[in-house]
Amino acid sequence: MSRYYCLLILLLGAVTDLHAELYRWVDEYGKVHYSDKIPAQHKHRGHAKLNEQGVVVDKVASSLTPAQQQHRMQEKKLHLLREELQQQRRNKDQSLLDQFDSADDLIMARDGKIAKTERSINLMKKRADDIRKSLVIQQEQIEAIQAQGKSVPVDMIRKLLKLRRSVKKSDAEIAQEEVKRQQLHDQYTRDLQRYLYLKELDKYPASVSQEVAAKPLEGVITCSSRENCKPLWKRAVAYLKKHSDTPVKYQTDEIVITEPATRDQQTSLILSLIGEADGGGFSIYLDVLCRASVMRKPCNSQQAKSVSQGFRPALLNP
Numbered sequence: 456m457s458r459y460y461c462l463l464i465l466l467l468g469a470v471t472d473l474h475a476e477l478y479r480w481v482d483e484y485g486k487v488h489y490s491d492k493i494p495a496q497h498k499h500r501g502h503a504k505l506n507e508q509g510v511v512v513d514k515v516a517s518s519l520t521p522a523q524q525q526h527r528m529q530e531k532k533l534h535l536l537r538e539e540l541q542q543q544r545r546n547k548d549q550s551l552l553d554q555f556d557s558a559d560d561l562i563m564a565r566d567g568k569i570a571k572t573e574r575s576i577n578l579m580k581k582r583a584d585d586i587r588k589s590l591v592i593q594q595e596q597i598e599a600i601q602a603q604g605k606s607v608p609v610d611m612i613r614k615l616l617k618l619r620r621s622v623k624k625s626d627a628e629i630a631q632e633e634v635k636r637q638q639l640h641d642q643y644t645r646d647l648q649r650y651l652y653l654k655e656l657d658k659y660p661a662s663v664s665q666e667v668a669a670k671p672l673e674g675v676i677t678c679s680s681r682e683n684c685k686p687l688w689k690r691a692v693a694y695l696k697k698h699s700d701t702p703v704k705y706q707t708d709e710i711v712i713t714e715p716a717t718r719d720q721q722t723s724l725i726l727s728l729i730g731e732a733d734g735g736g737f738s739i740y741l742d743v744l745c746r747a748s749v750m751r752k753p754c755n756s757q758q759a760k761s762v763s764q765g766f767r768p769a770l771l772n773p
Contacts, residue, residue, distance in 0.1 A: 477505045529705065537710045541729045544740070551650050561650055565643035572636045576629060583625035590618040641760075645673060652677075674763040676739040676770055684728060684737045690770045691726055691739050698762045699724040716745055722759055741766045 480493050480502035493502055501517030555561040593615050600607050676691070678684040692711055696703060700721040701714035711726040725742040743759040 477509075479503045479505060479511075530707065533705050533707050533710050533712075536712075537727055537729070540710075540725075540727050540740070544729060548649065548653055551646060552653060555650060558647060558650060558654075561643070561647055565640070565647070568639055568643075569636060572632060572639060576632045576636065579625060579629050579632060583622065583629060586618060586621045586625060590615070590622060593618055648673070674741045674743070674766050676767060677736055678738070679736045681728075681730075681737050684739060687739055687770050688728055690773055691741065691766075694766060694769045695724045695726045695741070698765075719745075720756075720758070721745070722756070722762065724762070739770075 476491055478490060478493050480488050480490075480497055481500060482488060482497060483500075489505075499517060502515050503511045504513040504515075506512045551561075555564070593611065597607050597611055597615060600611075676684075676687050678687060688708075692706070695711055695713070699713040701716060701723045703711060704714045705712045709728045711724075713723045713725075716723045723744045725740075725744065727740050727742075728737060729740060730737050741763065743763050745756070745759065
């Protein structure tokens with residue numbers, strides 16, 4: 456009986472081996488292995504489980520290293536940022552279309568706001584002139600007292616200093632309003648260009664050169680397809696790296712972000728490739744940003760204007 460018992464044990468062992476699990480895995484050199492067990496040092500690479508016929512019945516994906524996980528998280532954040540930028544632009548486009556029935560309406564709104572700002576500037580200039588007249592009178596009175604060899608009353612000196620401060624303050628306020636007027640004009644000019652582009656989107660030809668020449672949008676290049684945007688995107692990335700005051704922080708095939716500006720005169724840049732609404736091709740946008748205490752904000756400095764205005768010519772005339 457013992458001999459038959461041993462034979463039975465051997466047969467059962469053979470059957471067990473026939474049904475043993477089989478795995479296919481790849482080592483660090485790319486070599487494929489088949490075995491009933493996966494070495495512990497290779498389990499993170501992923502593997503496939505095979506049945507008796509060698510057919511894959513289960514797959515285990517490779518686990519990511521900490522560096523790979525960080526890279527994937529970064530890519531996800533950039534994708535979300537690009538989606539956010541795209542949605543913001545689409546919301547702004549829709550707001551333009553909802554707010555104005557025609558380009559004439561937009562121009563009237565622009566002229567009305569600029570006229571209001573100019574009236575405010577004129578009033579401020581009139582007040583500044585009145586202060587200057589008072590300052591001249593005060594100076595003449597003080598000079599007359601000094602000519603008589605008398606001491607100038609303290610109150611008169613205080614009034615003189617106060618008038619001088621008022622003149623300086625008025626000049627600064629006027630300069631600020633004049634900058635605001637120019638910014639208002641520039642913003643409405645961009646809005647008008649964008650409005651005309653959106654209204655006539657279906658009339659654009661397929662050629663990139665003709666497209667971008669038809670409606671020159673500052674800081675924007677529009678292409679009929681993603682493929683047509685590829686050479687322009689390459690030039691755009693080179694332009695960003697050349698003109699940003701801060702180094703590149705993130706870069707993908709659809710968005711490039713430089714480090715935030717840390718000084719008042721610094722600018723940072725964001726370059727994004729965004730699909731237009733309703734299948735209207737793709738656009739490459741360059742956003743010029745300044746230092747801000749809480750979040751980045753658009754720049755209105757002369758340097759920022761120069762970078763934005765030079766964007767299209769640099770891409771179209773390399």
